Amino acid sequence: HRVNLKEGRIKECASRCRYPPMAPNTVASATRRSNVANSSSQKFIARNRAPRVQIEYDVELYGAEKKVQLPFVMGVLADLAGKPVEPLPAxxxxxxxxxxxxxxxxxxxxxxxxxxxxxxxxxxxxxxxxxxxxxxxxxxxx
Incomplete structure (x- = not known):
């Protein structure tokens, strides 16, 4: 998915969408999709390691607009040590x-x-x- 901050709306990236949106109550297409997804989803992920979230915004440089893409970085701050034997640093x-x-x-x-x-x-x-x-x-x- 791409987020265009200037326009404030979400655009789906057609190159990353595997299937068109599914109509409600279409059991046959849902079954087909789940079988295909189950058999090849792991192989697809292994082949395509592109980030799932891409954020881009428009910047004006010397009178010309340019799209700048920000990398998706996630930081997690958590106490995962439980009850350590040795005290942790501050x-x-x-x-x-x-x-x-x-x-x-x-x-x-x-x-x-x-x-x-x-x-x-x-x-x-x-x-x-x-x-x-x-x-x-x-x-x-x-």
């Missing part, structure tokens, strides 16, 4: 980290996210059990 001293599919597990291992709490002992019915878990990769969540 928020003002922390740095942004670039995380992608290739370095996700190494970043997760370096952050050492940890949960620690007590749960009722349902096995014997007496007291609580201490739970302390540290995560190092996405496989730890399965």
């Amino acid at each position: 928020v003002a001293d922390r740095k942004f980290l670039e995380i992608d599919v290739d370095n996700f597990d190494s970043r997760l291992k370096a952050m050492k996210p940890r949960v620690a709490f007590h749960v009722p002992n349902e096995l014997t019915g007496e007291g609580n059990l201490s739970l302390d878990m540290t995560f190092e990769s996405m496989d730890d969540f399965s």
Whole structure:
């Protein structure tokens, strides 16, 4: 999708649209689309890694209008460490980290996210059990 800030409206990019809008109550076309999407969507994403959001605006340079495109960048500020064993630096001293599919597990291992709490002992019915878990990769969540 493209957003034209000067005109204040959203234009759909025809080159990225795979199918025309679907009319309501068209079961046959919905079934066809879902089968096609299921079989080839992962391959399509792998081939076309273009950003999903593109923002552009018009700028006047030396009397001529030029379209300038802004890259889509997202920053997430979150406390993902849980209950760390070692105290974290102050928020003002922390740095942004670039995380992608290739370095996700190494970043997760370096952050050492940890949960620690007590749960009722349902096995014997007496007291609580201490739970302390540290995560190092996405496989730890399965």
